Amino acid sequence: MQKSRAAGREKRAEFAGDATIASIPATVDPTREAGGHRGGVGPRVPFRPVAVGAYVLVQTEVGKAASVTAALSAFPGVETANTVIGPYDVIVKMTGESMDDVARTFQEGIKSVEGITRTLTCEVVHL
Secondary structure, X not given: OHHHHHHHHHHHHHHHOOOOHHHXXXXXXXXXXXXXXXOOOOXXXXXXXXXXXXXXXXXXXXXXXXHHHHHHHOOOOEEEEEEOOOOOOEEEEEEEOOHHHHHXXXXXXXXXXXXXXXXXXXXXXXX
């Protein structure tokens, strides 16, 4: 019995290589596979959370799309802001560490831009 436990410890140590649990940051779960699930095949990589994001569809006053797009591009958390043709005038891609960050940027920034008449926010999901 003692021999098999020692062999199991050696096998685990061999799998871990030079890395020890103490050398991995506390926010990383070393038992997770790529994609954030346990089990499966393939090399083990540290789990890293995905940033959350949202697309904001913006309607503007007539003739204000270009100035609104320029103003929205300057906000932190806004990855891109593009003027488009269709029922909406501007589409904004936002990201943050949490949905609270995205909502805060939206409330404190995007809603304050002059020339915006209506918005529709679409949260990005990873299925």
